[in-house]
Amino acid sequence: MTSISTLTLNPTIDVAYEVGRVFHTRKMRTEAEFYSPGGGGINVARVFVRLGGNARSYYASGGATGPALDGLLDLHQLVRKRIPIQGPTRVSSAVLEQESGKEYRFVPQGPTFSPAEWQACLEQLAHAQGDYLVASGSLPPGVPEDFYARVAEIMAERGIPLVLDSSGAGLSGGLSRGGVFLIKPSIGELRQLVGKDLTDPGAVSEAAMHIVRSGQSRYVAVTLGHEGALLATADGPRFLPAVQVDAKSAVGAGDSFLAAMVFALSCGWTIDDAFRFGVAAGAAAVLNPGHDLAQADEIRRLYPGVPQPS
Template structure:
């Protein structure tokens, strides 16, 4: 298995509750209180561990909430390297309203990271040992939009492949540097990247193919929720439908998808099969409530249901 590392510039303590109804003004009694270490790369590392692999998580954390975040990582026995910052690690909240089956998610911006802090993160990456680095999640305030492109430059110099899962300017600038192994945008993130709305699967596939043609990334996986996912590589693009299931929570589905796909690629699976495994993991994550991620038994069960191209 190739060595996997993850990078999380803006991690979060993920808090989940359940309540009967959500009202304004009045105090709402909640139950099923649950805490997890979260953020793109952290979640990817957790899922890879659940699938039977190992990924070292590199992350920024600070303040009183950063101490609590580290304690949660201890509970999960995660292999990790911390890059300390002064700002407080953010806390994201998910509330499941039992009466309606709706989920309410509150996601703060996070701390402001200073120039010496994000430059320290880049210097840290020059010392790591891995074959794949998954740079996943948003960039906190203070970090330049081209940060992931800078990470890719370090990957070229140090001999590791970079995988990106982000949004907005961080995604666009990261891709425009070129040479990325894999990018996993959602449909909304892809539309934001191209600054247009896509009316058909054909248009989505064409955009994914453009990313490959431009040399931005060799592999592109576009996730579209209940509409399935589209995969593009040098030989073209294909669409696979979603597995029909009853959703419990959408939290962590994208991270589970990416983790499983990277895990499979690390074992030298064919890219299309790795894509199918990603769909299986994303589907398995939707089966779990709150902030929980996918479980291997569910991933393997879903994998058998994912259609062939």
């Protein structure tokens, strides 16, 4: 059976609410309250397991909210390896305003790590197993910018390809020594990485292809929101349009995309078909409220309608 490990340095307890209308100052009573374990790597593991694979989640957590995250992970029956830290696990909120259909998201920065804490994360990864290691999410304060590059080196020694989904310093630092298997930036994250506006498709393709040609990452999958996604490989760039669905939330679409793409690759699919499967999963994710991520049956239902990339 296919298997991966995931790393989430900065996990969250994701809280989703609905309110009739958002007002300042006034107390607002919420409906449809929902709690779920979150953070990039944890979300990837949730979708990967739904698709039929095995995933072990490595994550750092602490403070009074740490045990609550542990309990949520157990409710989702995820195999987990907690790396204890002193600071409290963050709590993120998504509020859906029923009147407008708009969603408001509040995401804390996360706890500050000591050197001993982030080094303990690296030590735990020396035991990671699986077809891939997916390191996903932001770098918490106190963690060095080249942390994910160090992870890539540890995984190279173990013969495990690194899939990286981060932003800002986490992404640029992770690519600084090359050798990453796959990165999945959003268009905004790619713009931040290269320091350019990338206002036309040709500029996006060229930026992604530069990362491939320079040896920083073998593959680059750029998610473009409602415009679709782009994949850069040594054979050149190719594009897929977004699947047209009735979107309810954008939360978790990128994580669902990545989980499905890695699942397909771990099953031996071609990179193009894995890319198509990822696009189907991104569309499946937005069909659901923000806490739910993509469901396996929806991914497989949408996949046949995704064309070959061009």
